[in-house]
Amino acid sequence: MLPRVTTTTDDDRAHVFHSWSAQAQITPAEITKAQGSHFWTADGTKYLDFSSQLVNVNIGYQHPKLVAAIQQQAERLLTVSPAFANDVRSEAARLIAELAPGDLDSVFFTNGGAEATENAMRMARLHTGRQKVLTTYRSYHGATAGAIAATGEPRRWPSEPSVPGIVHFWGPYLYRSAFHASTETEECERALQHLRDTIMVEGASTIAAIMLETVVGTNGVLVPPGRYLAGVREICDEHGIVFIADEVMAGFGRCGEWFAIDRWGVTPDLICFAKGVNSGYVPIGGVVISRTIADTFADRPYPGGLTYSGHPLACASAVASIGIFKEEGILEHVRGVEETVLRPGLKALAASHPSVGEVRGVGFMYAVELVRSQESREPLVPFNASGAAAAPMGAFAAACREQGLWPFIHFNRTHVVPPCTTTASEMREGLEKLDAALAVADTYTTSA
Incomplete structure (x- = not known):
């Protein structure tokens, strides 16, 4: 009898019980490689990680x-x-x-x-x-x-x-x-x-x-x-x-x-x-x-x-x-890139996108709060939304991934929390990708 051949995805779906998930409704991406501020999925797609996984890969992936x-x-x-x-x-x-x-x-x-x-x-x-x-x-x-x-x-x-x-x-x-x-x-x-x-x-x-x-x-x-x-x-x-x-x-x-x-x-x-x-x-x-x-x-x-x-x-x-x-002066690096790239870059995004209600944060820990209206501050999706009600944030997250940016999403916010070793040029790249994805969020605003 020939040995049974399975893929990582097959075994994951058959045997891994995932946290915070309805098991039949998820298709986890398979990460095969990671380095610095990036990781790669099994299909070869490279992502700039603006989530640090669960906001924990502070020193970056695979630090030698x-x-x-x-x-x-x-x-x-x-x-x-x-x-x-x-x-x-x-x-x-x-x-x-x-x-x-x-x-x-x-x-x-x-x-x-x-x-x-x-x-x-x-x-x-x-x-x-x-x-x-x-x-x-x-x-x-x-x-x-x-x-x-x-x-x-x-x-x-x-x-x-x-x-x-x-x-x-x-x-x-x-x-x-x-x-x-x-x-x-x-x-x-x-x-x-x-x-x-x-x-x-x-x-x-x-x-x-x-x-x-x-x-x-x-x-x-x-x-x-x-x-x-x-x-x-x-x-x-x-x-x-x-x-x-x-x-x-x-x-x-x-x-x-x-x-x-x-x-x-x-x-x-x-x-x-x-x-x-x-x-x-x-x-x-x-x-x-x-x-x-x-x-x-x-x-x-x-x-x-x-x-x-x-x-x-x-x-x-x-x-x-x-x-x-x-x-490596990582604390100083975080402060410097925040001051020169991250904070001003996010402020610029807030000024150009009607879906951005507020930008707030410190260090490499920022939130972009998305709204349907800057005047009313109505969230882009309701509190604890799921299913169809959460669709606008789902579309925004998909747009991020299409740009090669992996976001951290919660309720009506996207958090900018990359590894603390992320370079100034990588941060600029990520903000450009975020800019493109926010155009999708803008389509759900009352000004659209």
Whole structure:
């Protein structure tokens, strides 16, 4: 009998269960090669990646120094239990602690971002002896039980009822202000007052933590206004609440800083990280912990752990990645290209396309919000649209791909989140492709 011959696509359709998908309705593209800011699909099509996959390939694809570090570690020591000390785990923790603000000087390693937010909430609850955690409606914190409960957006709905103790509130978003604000200052002040009011009616003595994405990621690239984060810090200090900064997407160069929160000079109590720390070459995440919270567990066991916590391959890749960031000046590169190419380029697109309602962002983390009317600000597609209602965004995304640009789409937005190593010329190329695709979005506006 001849052996059965199958393709990657055949096996994928038969055996791979894909996340966030109706299995019979998807036909995943097969990626066969990637380098720098590009990847190739099985049919030979080359794409400039404006998504960084899931906003995690910060250092670009197949960086030779990072690949070599993983290979060298694999030859030396592949795995060791978290109960033992290990040189690359210790070095990764030290390097990350040195980059973190204030007295955040110890690291609990996880396998990804969701486990980081899960453990940060657990630490806050045990440290304070309280149970409630406040998060915003426009947020995503992961898909495990506690993380999806903390998530504010519709992906949490099918998991409800879920882990108790999560309270959602509105964060600042001036373009669609929940507080009827007309200026950034008003939005900041009113959002902080709304948070204070939420704490008042929930009972400050019951609240363990406030967890925020420093810059909201998938749900809009919402950059906090003015003193908002400083105000949250003050509120937490006033009530003995732990401030958790979820930097899973915003950290490690994405916003032109090691940690995005550095832009505002604020020190949280816990920082969650993953994605960009090693560009997803090997699964890793973690929580950077303040000395005060770490001391809670000096003589009291921390009731949490993971078989692969601080895995040597993952930690070796994080050590190498941090070294590459420093040696190649990637943070400075992000700031420079943002200032000279990305920000002015996106502003030019906004001025020439009626479908662009707002452009906002920082570093290599921008959102282009698409609307049917700039005057009414009606979204190009409804909130959480699917099926025929989502067709305009589907047409826009298809136009991007036809141009050889791979977009990151969510609701009525396209996010510009390329690898942090993307060159100025590649960024210009991507903006030209985006310009062409926006012409398709323009056909759905009231001015068309």
